[in-house]
Amino acid sequence: MPVVASSLNPAASRAHTGGHGSHPREPVDSEYLWTLNFGPQHPATHTTLRLVLTLDGERIVKAEPDIGYLHSGFEKLGEDLDFNQYVTIVDRMNYISPLANEIAWHHTVEKLLDIKITPRCTYLRTILAELMRLHDHLLCIGAVALDLGAFTAFLYFFQQRELIYDIVEYASGQRFHTSYTRVGGVMFDVNTAWADKVRNFSKGFPKIHSEVDRLLTRNRIFVDRVKGVGVLSREDAINMGCSGPIARASGVVRDLRKDEPYLAYADLDFKVAASKGGDCYARYLVRMQEMLESIKIIDQAIENIPDGPVNVDLEGKSVLPAKPAVYRSIEGLIHHFEMVMPNRGFKVPVEEIYASTESPNGELGFYIVADGEPRAYRARCRPPSFIHFATFQHIMPGYMLSDVPAVLGSLNIIAAELDR
Amino acid sequence: MDFAALNEHLGGVLKSEAFRDNNRVIVPANRLEELMSHLKHVGGFDFLSDVTCVDYLEYPGATDRFGVVYVLVNTATRERLIVKTFVNDPAPKLPSMYSLWKTADWTEREVYDLFGIHFTGHPNLQRILCPPEFESHALRKDYPLKGRGERHNFPVITRAES
Numbered sequence: 001m002p003v004v005a006s007s008l009n010p011a012a013s014r015a016h017t018g019g020h021g022s023h024p025r026e027p028v029d030s031e032y033l034w035t036l037n038f039g040p041q042h043p044a045t046h047t048t049l050r051l052v053l054t055l056d057g058e059r060i061v062k063a064e065p066d067i068g069y070l071h072s073g074f075e076k077l078g079e080d081l082d083f084n085q086y087v088t089i090v091d092r093m094n095y096i097s098p099l100a101n102e103i104a105w106h107h108t109v110e111k112l113l114d115i116k117i118t119p120r121c122t123y124l125r126t127i128l129a130e131l132m133r134l135h136d137h138l139l140c141i142g143a144v145a146l147d148l149g150a151f152t153a154f155l156y157f158f159q160q161r162e163l164i165y166d167i168v169e170y171a172s173g174q175r176f177h178t179s180y181t182r183v184g185g186v187m188f189d190v191n192t193a194w195a196d197k198v199r200n201f202s203k204g205f206p207k208i209h210s211e212v213d214r215l216l217t218r219n220r221i222f223v224d225r226v227k228g229v230g231v232l233s234r235e236d237a238i239n240m241g242c243s244g245p246i247a248r249a250s251g252v253v254r255d256l257r258k259d260e261p262y263l264a265y266a267d268l269d270f271k272v273a274a275s276k277g278g279d280c281y282a283r284y285l286v287r288m289q290e291m292l293e294s295i296k297i298i299d300q301a302i303e304n305i306p307d308g309p310v311n312v313d314l315e316g317k318s319v320l321p322a323k324p325a326v327y328r329s330i331e332g333l334i335h336h337f338e339m340v341m342p343n344r345g346f347k348v349p350v351e352e353i354y355a356s357t358e359s360p361n362g363e364l365g366f367y368i369v370a371d372g373e374p375r376a377y378r379a380r381c382r383p384p385s386f387i388h389f390a391t392f393q394h395i396m397p398g399y400m401l402s403d404v405p406a407v408l409g410s411l412n413i414i415a416a417e418l419d420r
Numbered sequence: 421m422d423f424a425a426l427n428e429h430l431g432g433v434l435k436s437e438a439f440r441d442n443n444r445v446i447v448p449a450n451r452l453e454e455l456m457s458h459l460k461h462v463g464g465f466d467f468l469s470d471v472t473c474v475d476y477l478e479y480p481g482a483t484d485r486f487g488v489v490y491v492l493v494n495t496a497t498r499e500r501l502i503v504k505t506f507v508n509d510p511a512p513k514l515p516s517m518y519s520l521w522k523t524a525d526w527t528e529r530e531v532y533d534l535f536g537i538h539f540t541g542h543p544n545l546q547r548i549l550c551p552p553e554f555e556s557h558a559l560r561k562d563y564p565l566k567g568r569g570e571r572h573n574f575p576v577i578t579r580a581e582s
Contacts, residue, residue: 068548077565114440354470391522
């Protein structure tokens with residue numbers, strides 16, 4: 001293979017090797033460009049996805065993502081399971097913040113069935129959604145730092161994730177795949193001890209946050225690896241459908257919590273973090289700031305959480321009854337039985353609906369088509385990771401091979417959500 | 421978006437539907453490109469949130485087989501609009517929206533992969549989630565849930581051969 005000096009501009013290199021002229025031959029490229037398989041198993045991909053990188057020396061000429069390794073037909077399963085059962089599958093989409101998916105799914109279902117959840121449930125879900133935002137951002141920033149060689153920040157943040165796991169476990173009985181939400185409410189109500197746990201967490205969190213902030217934000221090694229890397233312009237971010245922190249880091253100030261307020265966000269005071277940089281550093285800064293805003297939301301919501309029932313009125317028989325009622329009374333048992341039997345349960349319109357929430361990763365929407373049965377006829381998920389990963393091939397050319405982990409990490413690609 | 425003005429611009433071929441807070445516009449497939457271009461350049465819908473498809477094979481009262489759904493957002497006014505069009509067997513085909521919104525790149529590939537709808541003008545219309553040798557379209561309603569027979573036919577490579 002002839003050795004050609006690596007050049008900043010691939011087109012210029014092609015001229016050296018005689019690709020231009022009266023006989024333009026494209027395959028000449030392959031004489032000095034080489035192909036690297038990044039993944040499907042690679043520590044920096046974190047999950048199973050593959051990148052086919054065409055390299056000029058260490059400079060990326062073309063990056064082609066190859067996905068589908070974790071495709072497991074979630075949307076097909078959504079056509080078979082009913083509205084409450086499917087929550088267990090939705091959990092497993094973005095498993096970094098499972099409750100955010102559950103809330104998005106049941107938000108859409110409740111809109112379809114025209115169920116208005118109780119004020120207590122609204123606040124409870126708001127707190128959980130914000131905890132999940134912290135959960136996701138903590139891992140995302142921790143993993144970016146880890147991939148770029150900063151191990152301490154990862155451990156500091158992961159310890160905070162453990163506390164969130166504890167809070168979630170206390171409420172739902174499960175650390176990870178909680179399946180906590182139900183149509184019209186949640187599985188169990190929370191108590192004051194849970195509220196104290198949340199208060200303790202939100203009191204201790206800013207200290208850890210500022211420690212990591214001091215570790216990373218002005219750290220020369222970290223900043224050199226992320227600043228000016230993976231720049232996504234404002235126009236591209238809109239045109240490519242970016243949402244969430246990635247769009248906001250590119251100057252698209254779009255937050256569904258403000259634009260289309262759902263849950264209790266209209267009552268709470270918080271700011272939307274945004275930046276104009278569009279690079280990995282801006283995405284890091286936006287996520288760091290969003291975590292502080294989430295703590296603000298949690299603080300307000302936990303103090304103002306209303307009393308009263310957590311599930312909607314059972315008279316309409318539109319939600320599953322509480323577990324103690326099922327186990328200890330015949331009425332509860334019959335009610336439960338009627339809900340889960342086919343041809344009973346929900347009164348579903350023959351309609352279709354799209355609704356979305358601001359998940360930690362961006363706009364997480366569901367498009368449900370209902371045909372009158374208590375299950376979805378079509379349960380489409382609009383996964384933010386999938387849309388964001390499509391930008392990778394446009395962002396990457398021109399950057400170095402060592403920038404791949406930084407960009408992958410800052411786009412926060414979760415392969416289970418990517419492939420569903 | 422003022423529906424009456426939009427419909428007048430397209431010559432009265434549109435239908436409008438509303439459900440809860442969703443506003444839908446239904447357009448014949450041959451006018452889709454014109455409508456989308458108008459929505460982007462005049463209506464200010466600069467953000468294509470999602471492209472998806474529904475197979476209406478067993479849907480009560482449905483007359484067309486596939487409904488392709490585009491979810492649009494105007495990032496300045498925060499307005500949302502859902503555009504829907506219908507295509508039918510054999511060889512369902514639609515113009516690609518890649519030239520207007522790059523979001524259409526992977527989302528249209530996914531619709532092609534799982535429903536078998538061709539998007540003409542798409543730069544790289546290949547399967548994205550299923551392997552290239554896969555022949556069915558898994559989210560069609562006539563494809564069984566368990567997909568019997570599909571996986572047995574996959575070639576098995578033993579460790580010794582690899």
